[in-house]
Amino acid sequence: MAHFDENAKPFSNQWLNDRLAIDTVKRVLSTxxxxxxxxxxxxxxxxxxxxxxxxxxxxxxxxxxxYKPDVNLAFDSVNHTIMSEVGFGWLWRHIHGVAASVVFLIIYIHMLTGIYYSSYKRGRELIWISGMLLFVTFSAEAFSGYMLPWGQMSYWAGMVITNLFEGGSLHLTGLVEWIRGDYVPGDAYLTRFFMLHVFLLPLIIIGLIVFHFASLRLPHVNNQEGEEIDFEEAAKLYKEGKKKESKVIPFSPVFLSKDIFVMGVYFILFFFLVFYNFDFAMDPVNFDPADGLQTPPHIYPEWYFLWSYEILRPFPKNPGLIAFLIAQVIFFLLPFIDRSPNVAPAHKRGLFVIWFWVLVVDMIALTILGKLPPEGVFNTLGTVAAVIFLLMWPILFIITKLEKKL
Amino acid sequence: MREFKILAVVVFFTLVVYIGVEPFAHSQMHAHVEGHDFVYDGTADIEEANTRVENTKEALKKAQDELAKIQGIDDAPQEDIVKAQEAIKKQEGALVKAEETVKRKSLFWNNVASIAQLDANVSNGEASFGTCMACHNGAGINMGGVIPPSLDHVGSLYDRNYLIALLKDPAMASNVDHKYANTMMHPMGSVMAMVTSDQQIADIVEYMMQNKVGELEPKAAFEEACVRCHAVRYAKITQLGDTPEFKEEKDALAYKIKVLDEQALVKAYMGKLPPDLSMMIRARSPHYMETFVENPQTQLPGTSMPRVGLTKENYEKVKTYLEEVGDPSKPAREAIGPWVILFFVVFAVLAYLWKKSQWKDLH
Structure with missing residues (x-):
């Protein structure tokens, strides 16, 4: 049995230290x-x-x-009850809608930052993989949430996406019906996606966030030059007061002070969108109630799924599905496809910097083409962009294999 | 400096994505439709008919090329040749019809323009207006598909030219003539038997423009112009108008049955029940709404929705009402928005000062 200070006042620092080691926790996780x-x-x-x-x-x-998860009530509970009867209901809805869209913008920036600075290599593989798991779970969370207002786009996007599970020529209609709980999206479908959206997926996301943070603690955060830092020595210098000479700062309060400033700037933009430009996150088509007898003229996913949708679309059914599957998993494999020994920003890694910007431009092209009607020149461009995306990965393997150690 | 460069790169690519998937993609998805600023002189209808002529000519040329191609092949099967010849005949027939429509429309709208020039006699108009009251009597009884709307403010709500056209030929005026082989089948078709001379039309319209006027609130303008076909469930409005409060459930249900009966009649007339307009203001862009209300055929070719002939001013009122129902948070949003943003500006400034103080010894 450990030693307890009998005289410590309940909930005093000493008392908590004996029971929770709060000073140690604070030291390890922040200061x-x-x-x-x-x-x-x-x-x-x-x-x-x-x-x-x-x-x-x-x-x-x-x-x-x-919110009421019922096909007869869902649309009106969102568009009428929440939007006009509940005090500030509109504000919460617009925050939720805009945040759901913007969170993907930040995820993509976060991912591309990781790729640019090679932050997925040499000890940081699990940070990358847990991040990708978060991306996939966020995608499922976004999709299930998109079903809930039960508008035209909820219904038809749900129809199209669940149809993918038919597996093309495998004709797994039984699987599709099992996922939907019905032949077409209906009440059983809505309530199960409601459960996923408000319970199971958030739970998984929270667990994954903890895992993502944990996977970061030992390898430490990367830096702008990809420099390998002796953290113990640098920490010693910092604690001795040689802050200028030390290459590190403590998470709290120094790193946090910068984070919070960036967050402040971000929230200015975020709330500008919430109050003045929320339409981009709330498709007009979804303000028409779901109608299984009337297909909207254009069915498209939200912007953050467009690039992978465009990898599915230009090919015939089966190859399209295979390409789509590859697009879903390929980023997981990034730390293993990249054979380079270097952890460095892309501009120091020779051909890799070209590869990186081609990837960015290609994914943006896929995103834009994914929303355009698949006709004429857009169709051709879409096919080219999708093929380029698929070729990017063997090319990455080759150029990183040839990369010389810096 | 480096931070700003990185920020510029991030902002640039974000904007490219935004412009690509929002304004650009939407401009490609929806055909652009020119509005006519709520002027009803037939320009739009004649343009439309001319476009149909052009399209038919193109189709005819295609059919002729097809025949030439088949005839170019040695021993082409006879049945293919016959098929191609039939296709040509079909397009030729369509072309004659399309050209006739252009003529018919030009003639009609020229006629409307000349009626608009006539010297009108208001007291004769008042006498003739009595005939209108046979149907537009406020009894709330469905006649041929809809409940005839109130004419109390008809002179302010609708365009003068449109009213002349409506009395001359209701199907042509509302641009749904494609639905009727004969305008007499239109719910208001009987007006053509009751008001027969151009002078009479000019008189009635002048009477309405002078006497059936009044400033309308947005809701009233909306109810007079739209509610005979459209319900607004978020405002408890049905095709029978505002839903009264009932103490007894029995009475509420009886009223509901009356509504369902009325909806069945409207549905039989329109082909499907016209959509509830509660959320329409958010489901369609402002440009779509405006051009659609002005001339539904431009946005939905073949639709059975008639052109209603609202003036621009009254269209704005209808829009205001739809906004009140479909986007009621707009005033609150505009009131709170600046304060929230100001809060985060102050937040960011304070955070910057804190960051500076934390980082001052580091470099």
């Missing part, structure tokens, strides 16, 4: 959790994501109090 000093604002994206997720949870809780 002596060392972060490299050589970073830029892109290193704040993780905290911005955490804050946006927090906003989604809080606004979601308020919406949950009035």
């Amino acid at each position: 002596e959790y060392w972060i490299p000093k050589n970073i830029n604002f892109l290193w704040a994206m993780g905290m911005i994501l955490a804050a946006t997720f927090g906003l989604l949870v809080v606004s979601g809780i308020f919406l949950l109090m009035y």
Whole structure:
């Protein structure tokens, strides 16, 4: 049995230390959790994501109090009850809708930052993989949430996406019906996606966030030059007061002060969108109630799924599905496809920098083409962009294999 | 400096994505429709008919090329040749019809323009207006598909030219003539038997423009112009108008049955029940709404929705009402928005000062 100070006042620092080791926890997780000093604002994206997720949870809780998961009531509970009868219901809904869209923008920036600075290599593989798991779970969370207002786009996007599980020529109609709980999206479908959206998936996301943070603690955060830092030595210098010479800063309060400033700027933009430009996150088509007898002229997913949708679309059915599957998993394999020995920013890695910008431009092209009607020149461009995306991965393997150690 | 460069790169790519998937993609998905600023002189209808002529000519040329191609092949099967010849005949017939429509429309709208020039006699108009009251009597009884709307403010709500056209030929005026082989089948078709001379039309319209006027609130303008076909469930409005409060459930149910009966009649007339308009203001862009109300055929070719002939001013009122119902948070949003943003500006400034103080010894 450990030693307990009998005289410690209940809930005093000593009393808590004996029971929870709060000083140690604080030291390990914040005041002596060392972060490299050589970073830029892109290193704040993780905290911005955490804050946006927090906003989604809080606004979601308020919406949950009035939302009704029933095909006859869902549309009106969102568009009438929440939007005009509940005090500030509109505000929570617009925050929730805008945050759901913006969170993906930040996820993509966060991912591309990781790729640019090679932050998925040499000890940081699990950070990358847990991040990708978060991306996939967020995608499922976004999709299930999109079903809930039960508008035209909810219904038809649900129809199209669940149809993918038919597996092309495998004709797994039984699987599709099992997922839907019905032949077509209906009440059983809506209630199960409601459960996924408000319970199971958020639970998994929270677990994954903890895992993502944990996977970061030992390898430490990367820095702008990909420099390998002796954290113990740097920490010693910092604690001795040689802050200028030390290459690190503590997570709290120094790193956090920068994060919070970036967050402040981000929230200005975020709330500008919430109050003045929320339409981009709330498709007009979804303000028409779901109607199984009337297909909208254009069916498209939200913008953050468009690039993978466009990898599915230009090919015939079966190859399209295979390409789509590859697009879903290929990023998981990034740390293993990249054979380079270097952890360095892309502009120091020769051909890799070209590869990186081609990837960015190609994914943006796929995103835009994914929303355009698949006709004429758009169709051709879409096919080219999709083929380029698929070729990017063997090319990455080759160019990183040839990369010389810096 | 480096931070700003990185920020510029991030902002640039974000904007490219935004412009690509929002304004650009939407401009490609929806055909652009020119509005006519709520002027009803037939320009739009004649343009439409001319476009149909052009399209038919193109189809005819295609059919002729097809025949030439088949005839170019040695021993082409006879049945293919016959098929191609039939296709040509079909397009030729369509072309004659399309050209006739252009003529018919031009003639009609020229006629409307000349009626508009006539010297009108208001007291004769008042006498003739009595005939209108046979149907537009406020009894709330469905006649041929809809309950005839109130004419109390008809002179302010609708365009003068449109009213002349409506009395001359209701199907042509509302641009749904494609639905009727004969305008007499239109719910208001009987007006053509009751008001027969151009002078009479000019008189009635002048009477309405002078006497059936009044400033309308947005809701009233909306109810007079739209509610005979459209319900607004978020405002408890049905095709029978505002839903009264009932103490007894029995009475509420009896009223509901009356509504369902009325909806069945409207549905039989329109082909399907016209959509509830509660959320329409958010489901369609402002440009779509405006051009659609002005001339439904431009946005939904073949639709059975008639052109209603609202003036621009009254269209704005209808829009205002739809906004009140479908987007009621707009005033609150505009009131709170600046304060929230100001809060985060102050927040960011304070956070910046804190960051500066934390980082001052580091470099």
